[in-house]
Amino acid sequence: MTYFSDFQISEPVKRAIKEMGFEEPSPIQAKAIxxxxxxxxxxxxxQTGTGKTAAFGIPVVDKVTEERYVQALILTPTRELAIQVSGELQKLSTHKRIRTLPIYGGQSIGHQIKALKQGVQVVIGTPGRVxxxxxxxxxxxxxAHxxxxxEADEMLDMGFIEDIQSILREVKGARQTLLFSATMPPAIKKLSxxxxTTPKVVTINKGEVTAPLIDQLYYKVLERSKxxxxxxxxxxxxxxLGILFCRTKKGVAELAEAxxxxxxxxxGLHGDLTQPQRDSVMKKFRDSSIEFLIATDVAARGIDVDNVTHVINYDIPQDPESYVHRIGRTGRAGRAGLALTLVTPREMKHLRSIEHEIKMSIPSQEVPTIEDVVEKQQNSWRKLISETIDDRGKEFDLFSPLVEEVLQDHSAEDVVAALLKLNFSSDSANEEAGYNFGETGGAKGMVRFFINVGRNVNMTxxxxxxxxxxxxxxxxxxxGRIDIFENFTFVEVPEEVAPFVYEALRYSRINGARVNLEPAKPRPKRERHPTKTSNSS
Known part of the structure; x- marks a missing residue:
């Protein structure tokens, strides 16, 4: 087993590492440093979250001297990551007299020029502002040596490749170049x-990337009651602290409002926010003034917060790489993390393709019932009620007349229960099923659907x-029972899954043909026999 004390680094840096609470290096640190x-x-x-900042930060801080000129330049895709890296390097250099400076767009360039003139050893910045x-x-x-x-691939995706090339051309003398990237697309390989000069490659396998401390689950949900x-x-x-991922800026705004x-x-955090607005949202998230940050993949780039306990994919990611990148934002620094994905019936095939690519099956879990939620929250409600009573102020007196009046007509137990029920009124008014298919002519406990294609599209x-x-x-x-005719089909499914079948097959394709599915009308008293009948596969 490797320890930080085994590395050939100076005592001031070793002391800083120890004070930060680190003992054993992560896989990328053990291999790269x-x-x-x-x-x-x-x-x-x-990937992000594997400890790569310290993997290059420790050698950089160890190598930099106290002479007042720029000796190291670190390029990052976003201002958030620049600030995060700068903070990490400041901790690592706490016993060395060196200065680090993050520079990025959105901040006064005059302030940055003044700081640069005073002399800094390490600059961390976004390509455009650098x-x-x-x-x-x-x-x-x-x-600069x-x-x-x-996160070179992120900088590539954000269109910074030409800026990076222009910057690299400015460093004339001999230099050590370190490139970190989650993926290695052709443009990054070409850049390297x-x-x-004959770079050595350090990789860590997927088992080391997707830490076992990240539990993964998916919930099957209906689009209309998502x-x-x-x-x-x-x-x-x-x-x-949690991050909720949406697919679009509009989705972020709508979910935040809801x-x-x-x-x-x-x-919410999305691309239409001004830099001050973005800074304000991130400050609230970092100091836990908000429980959830709602963001798109693009807006979340560079966010690196250690104490995120939950990542929830409100919208399923577009591809397996995005899935891995999203869930990696929890389970940081040895902490446990939970990644949850909401999947609508029409997205099930997409989920299966993600499972195939990441070579693992993601377990499913039922959406909690109102009873589950009440049971889970009993302790927190008991504590909240007690704290509110203990902190009673003048506001308590405002409610005294109403309290006395209500207690004349109802027991204290009923009043408390009613007030608690009000908290869950929005939930109980929107039960999961969300559909009333009425009488469809199905067997007991079954819903019968009509599909507008049959043997004409080789349905079996x-x-x-x-x-x-x-x-x-x-x-x-x-x-249940399946009746296939020449141009249409009837199928029966259990009542509890009927809403999911309805959303999954409505306007979908079977055998390449566009189909429509609707609740069937009750069977007529005499119905001719179908061409083909079966209740099994």
Whole structure:
């Protein structure tokens, strides 16, 4: 087993590491730090949250002297990551007299110029603002001996590749270049070939990336009651700090508004926010003034907060890489984390493709019932009531006349129960089923659906049952009677899964044909026999 004390680094840096509470290096640190200390170029392939900041930060701080000129430049895709890296390096250099400076757009350039003139040893910045300072000649890199490209693939995605090339051309002398990236797309490989000298490659396998401390679950939810399902899930979890991911900016704004209206402490982060607005939201998130940050993938880039206990994919990620990147934002620094994904019936196939790519099956869990939520929250409500009574102020007197009046007509137990029930009124008014299909002519406990295609698209009982089974997650044998005619089909499914079947198959495709599914009308008294009948696959 490797310890930080085993590395060939100076005592001041070792002391800082110990004071930060670190003893054993993470896999990327154990592999990368000794190689970086040798002085050559290094490519590190590692996800966010694996400890890569310290993997390059420790050697950088160890190498930098107290002379007042820029000796190391670290490029990051976002201002949040620049601030985060700067903070980490300040802790590592607490016993060395060196200064680090984050520079980024949105902050006064005059303030940054003043700080640069006073002399700093390490600059951490976004490519655009770094290039701006270079062109103004307020940032001199002629004596820089170390260049770090942090989250290079993110910088590529955000269109910074030309800025990075311009910056690298400004560093004329011999330098050590360190490149860290979660993925290695062709453009990043091309960049490394052009600007790095025989780099050594350090990688950590997937087992080391997706830490076992991250538990993963998915909930099957209906599109029309998705927000209510989310509220049930949140209410049944003990969330310290969480990130909710949406697919679009509009989705972030709508979900933030919906949850705020329900009394949840949330705020949204998306591309339309000004920099001061973004800073304000992030400050609230970092100091836990809000429980949940709601964000798109793009807006969340560079966010690196250690104490995130929950990541919830309100909208399922577009691809497996995004899924891995999202869930990696919890379970940091040895802490336990939980990644939850809400999946609508029409997204089940997409979930299966993600499971196939990440080579693991994500377990499912039922959305908590109102009874589950009440039971889970009893202790917190008991504590909240006691604290409110203990902290009674003048406001208590305002309610005294009403309290006396209500207690004349009702028992104290009924009044307390009624007040608690009011808290859950929005939930109880939106039960999970959300659909009333009425009388459809199905067997007892079954709902019968009409599908507008039949033998004309080569429909068979096996094809239909497998489609329902895959989309809804029920055994094929749970599907009831199937009547296939020339141009239409009837199928019966259990009442409890009927809403999911309805949302999964409505306007979907079977055998390549666009289909529509509707609740069937009650059977006529005499119905001719179908061409083909089956209740099994």
């Amino acid at each position: 000794p190689i970086i200390l040798e002085g050559g170029d290094v490519i590190g392939q590692a 290039l701006d300072h270079i062109r103004r000649k307020t940032l001199q890199l002629d004596r 170390t260049i770090v490209l942090d 070939h052009r600007y790095m 927000v209510d399902s989310l509220c049930r899930i949140i209410d049944s979890e003990e969330v310290d 949850l705020q209206a329900r009394g949840y402490l949330v705020d 009982p096996k094809i239909l049952t497998e489609e329902i089974s895959e989309l809804v997650g029920i055994p094929s044998k749970a599907v």
